[in-house]
Amino acid sequence: MPLSSLHFIFVFLPVFLLLYYVLPKSGWRIGLLAFGSLVFFGWADPGNLPVLLFSLLFNYIFGRVISQRLEAKGRPAARPFMWIAVAANLLILVFYKYTGFLLENLADLINQPIEYTSKALPLGVSFFTFTGISYILDLYNSAEKAEKNLLRFGAYFAMFPKLLQGPITRFGQVKNGLINPRPTTDEVMEGARRFIGGLAKKILLADQLGLAINKVFASNVGNLGVGVAWFALVGYALQIYLDFSGYTDMAIGLGKMLGFKLPENFNFPYISRSVSDFWRRWHMSLTSWFRTYLFIPLEFARKREKFLRQQSNLVIVFLLTGLWHGADWNFIIWGTYFGLIMAIESGRWGKLLKKLPLPVQHLYSFLLVMLGWVFFRIPDIELWGPFLKSLIGFNGWATNLSMRQFNILQFVPILILGVFFSLPVASRLEQKVNEKGGVARILLDIVYLVLFVLSIASILANGYSAFIYAQF
Amino acid sequence: MNIEERLSKVFATVFDNDSIEITPELTADDVDEWDSLSHINLMIAIELEFGIEFDQSEIQNFANVGELMASIEEKLAKKN
Numbered sequence: 001m002p003l004s005s006l007h008f009i010f011v012f013l014p015v016f017l018l019l020y021y022v023l024p025k026s027g028w029r030i031g032l033l034a035f036g037s038l039v040f041f042g043w044a045d046p047g048n049l050p051v052l053l054f055s056l057l058f059n060y061i062f063g064r065v066i067s068q069r070l071e072a073k074g075r076p077a078a079r080p081f082m083w084i085a086v087a088a089n090l091l092i093l094v095f096y097k098y099t100g101f102l103l104e105n106l107a108d109l110i111n112q113p114i115e116y117t118s119k120a121l122p123l124g125v126s127f128f129t130f131t132g133i134s135y136i137l138d139l140y141n142s143a144e145k146a147e148k149n150l151l152r153f154g155a156y157f158a159m160f161p162k163l164l165q166g167p168i169t170r171f172g173q174v175k176n177g178l179i180n181p182r183p184t185t186d187e188v189m190e191g192a193r194r195f196i197g198g199l200a201k202k203i204l205l206a207d208q209l210g211l212a213i214n215k216v217f218a219s220n221v222g223n224l225g226v227g228v229a230w231f232a233l234v235g236y237a238l239q240i241y242l243d244f245s246g247y248t249d250m251a252i253g254l255g256k257m258l259g260f261k262l263p264e265n266f267n268f269p270y271i272s273r274s275v276s277d278f279w280r281r282w283h284m285s286l287t288s289w290f291r292t293y294l295f296i297p298l299e300f301a302r303k304r305e306k307f308l309r310q311q312s313n314l315v316i317v318f319l320l321t322g323l324w325h326g327a328d329w330n331f332i333i334w335g336t337y338f339g340l341i342m343a344i345e346s347g348r349w350g351k352l353l354k355k356l357p358l359p360v361q362h363l364y365s366f367l368l369v370m371l372g373w374v375f376f377r378i379p380d381i382e383l384w385g386p387f388l389k390s391l392i393g394f395n396g397w398a399t400n401l402s403m404r405q406f407n408i409l410q411f412v413p414i415l416i417l418g419v420f421f422s423l424p425v426a427s428r429l430e431q432k433v434n435e436k437g438g439v440a441r442i443l444l445d446i447v448y449l450v451l452f453v454l455s456i457a458s459i460l461a462n463g464y465s466a467f468i469y470a471q472f
Numbered sequence: 473m474n475i476e477e478r479l480s481k482v483f484a485t486v487f488d489n490d491s492i493e494i495t496p497e498l499t500a501d502d503v504d505e506w507d508s509l510s511h512i513n514l515m516i517a518i519e520l521e522f523g524i525e526f527d528q529s530e531i532q533n534f535a536n537v538g539e540l541m542a543s544i545e546e547k548l549a550k551k552n
Contacts, residue, residue, distance in 0.1 A: 141528040276509075296512060296531065303516040310509060346509050 001044040002467060003161070003250045004202055006459060012040060013254075020258065026180040027151070033181070033258065034154035037163060041123065044164075048122035051092065052158065058088055059132040060153045066139045067146035075140070082140040089132040096121050101327030124164040126324060126472050130289055131157060135171050137293050144171050152178045161254035165247050165469045167265040167285035174260050181259030191256030193448050198249025200451040203458050205418050206243035207465055209235045212411040217377060219406075222386025225398035229390040231408055231415070233370055236377050238418035241269065243468045244283070263288075270422050273361035274353055275341045275368050286324070290317050311343035318342065325376075325472045334375040341368060475522075475544060479537075482521050486514045496538030522548060 001008045016036050023029050042049045062085035069078040094102075100118040107114040135157070138144040147153040156178060162169055183191070216224065216232035224232070248265040255262035265285050272278035279287050295317045302309050315336060322335015345353065353361060374384060374391075389395070403409060420426060433440045473481075480494045487505040492498075500506040506514070515531050518524075518540075524547040534540045 143529050291508075296528070299512050300516065300519075303519060310513065351505070 001040060002164075002470065003247065003254070004199055004455075004459065004467070006456075007043070008040075009199075009456070012043070017257065026182070029181055030149075030155045030178060031151045033160075034151045034158065037155070037158035037160040040160040041158065041163060045120075045123040047120065048125075051096075051122045051125070052128065055089070055092060055128060055132055056154055056157045059085065059135055059157065060147070060150055062088075063135060063139050063146040063153070064148065066136065070140070070142065078140060082136060085136040086133050089129040089136070093125060093129040095119075096125055098323075098327045121471075123470070127166045127168055128157065128163060130168050130286075133293060134168065134289060138171055144175070147171070147175070147178075159255075159260070161251040161258070161260075162262055165244075165251070165467060166283075167248060167251065167263045168289050169262055169285070173263050177260040183257060183259035187259070188257050191253040191258075193445070194253030194256065195250050196253075196448045196452045196455075198246040198251075198253060199455045201242045201246030201249065201421060202467070203455040204451070205414055205421065206239045206246060207458075207462070208414045209239040209242070209411065209418060210465065212406065212408060212414075213239060215406050216401075219401055221378070221383055222390060223395060223399050224387075224390035224401055225395055225403075226391070226393045227397060228399075228401060228403055228406060228408065229387065231403075231411075233373060233377075233391065235411070235415060235418075237270070237370060237373050238415065238422060240373070240376075240468055241266070241422055242418055247467050247469065268422065268424050270366070270369075271362070271424065272365045272369070273358070274345055274350065274365050275338060276345050276350065278365055278369050279338065279342070286321065290321055294320065308343075310346055314343045314346065315339035328379055330375050330379045330381060333381070334372055337372060337375060475541060475548075478521060479518070479541065479544070482514070482517045486510060486517050494537055496536060496541065498537040499535070518544065524548065524551065 001012060003009075016032070019032055019036075020029055023032060038049065038052070041052055062081055066078045066081050066085070069081060096119055100116055103114045103116045135144075139146050147156065156169075156171055156174055159169070159174070213232045213235040216228060217236075221229075245266040252262045252264070263285050265283055267281040267284065269278050269281040272281055295313060298313045298316065299310065302313065316339070318339030319332060319336045322331045322333070322338075325331045325334070344350075353364065356364075374387060378384060378387060430444070433444050476494055480492075483492050483494060484490045487503060487510060489503075489505060492503055500511065512531075515526055519526060522544055524544065526543070530543065534543070
């Protein structure tokens with residue numbers, strides 16, 4: 001059940017919140033959160049509920065065993081259990097997400113067809129398996145102690161705001177909230193505003209942009225004028241940001257309404273000054289996961305290697321970051337491309353870049369990130385060349401696939417709004433309003449109400465469309 | 473060479489900058505070249521220089537060079 005569906009907004013959420021706020025004891029609220037999250041999952045993906053339940057119980061049990069062994073006998077005694085638990089999480093992910101891709105490539109390699117019917121991907125599998133691994137490794141590294149209360153663990157692991165698309169939350173980030181989640185009225189209000197803001201970003205901006213650019217990408221991308229090609233590419237960059245950061249705002253807002261502080265996932269990625277900077281601002285909970293659990297351990301494991309150690313580790317880690325997004329070559333290339341650039345930026349070029357004028361740094365970062373979205377958006381690698389040719393003007397300013405044909409002028413206001421909400425200006429305004437309070441706050445809340453009504457009207461008119469990151 | 477001098481040499485090599493003065497109050501914010509990637513290089517260089525090993529959780533938790541030096545001293549004392 002996507003957070004932007006009418007079922008969620010008008011049935012699940014009101015019932016859940018009512019019960020949550022009425023229940024007097026924290027233990028009951030936690031139980032409701034754990035149970036409600038399973039209902040939430042089962043509603044959308046009943047067939048895969050056993051996978052989630054297995055994953056939840058498995059990580060709970062292995063977490064407890066690892067903590068007990070660590071305390072009683074030290075790390076070597078806990079190590080095999082850590083490896084089994086990490087491998088089990090990875091196996092679930094690989095089995096559901098990558099089997100088809102692996103077999104397909106194997107079939108190409110041995111030149112013989114292999115029969116395989118792909119299994120339905122359990123919702124959020126990329127996110128909850130990574131949550132499980134982070135929990136296990138935090139215990140093994142003694143950063144956290146295992147949660148003994150199964151309901152509390154369940155509430156952490158399956159917490160519905162973050163279950164399907166993150167932010168990937170470490171146990172330490174919510175464990176205090178799990179003891180006694182009791183949001184204040186202010187926090188509930190703030191959470192509700194953030195939720196509505198995210199919903200509006202998704203429905204009123206991202207989905208609208210999607211309508212425009214999907215048509216362009218479905219056309220002959222090798223025969224576009226410069227204007228249309230760039231409109232589509234920038235439109236996609238905005239769409240994916242507004243879609244995913246909109247979802248994240250909804251998740252963080254819901255978390256706040258329940259008394260939890262989920263980690264931030266975005267920090268205005270499009271104002272970055274380098275590709276490394278972009279990745280410090282884009283899907284931060286995922287990059288932080290890869291840094292903590294893969295990159296740093298790899299760096300230390302290979303510490304005696306001098307030749308291109310850090311550079312090669314960057315490429316490996318970003319290749320896998322790309323692969324995490326989907327079992328397809330375009331994602332692998334997309335990730336590796338960023339890994340290579342970051343490897344280059346980690347050397348002299350990075351230092352030099354910092355000394356260049358700011359506009360040059362922004363332009364550099366913008367162009368490389370945009371090129372990345374070409375790889376990301378167009379799965380068919382053979383179409384990259386033709387689309388790039390359109391981008392750099394091989395077909396001139398306009399072709400018979402004109403702006404008018406795609407109705408692009410109609411979408412320009414949305415594009416401009418999209419740019420505005422990708423910059424820090426809007427959130428600074430909100431901060432100012434919060435400091436001022438009074439009439440300004442009331443006025444802005446009226447704006448939020450209007451946005452909510454508009455979003456709902458739009459969902460009613462167009463139906464909701466899935467979040468882009470829900471497929472990863 | 474005492475710990476401070478050896479550490480100073482490590483800093484100069486990792487950050488490619490001889491002018492960094494090692495004081496207990498020094499933090500990553502004071503050194504331009506000290507970002508998340510070079511921090512890992514620094515930790516690895518220190519491990520190799522002193523023959524010690526940091527825990528995962530320690531690597532990202534040193535507040536300043538003073539805490540780092542205290543940890544190195546402690547680990548060296550345990551080793552001997």
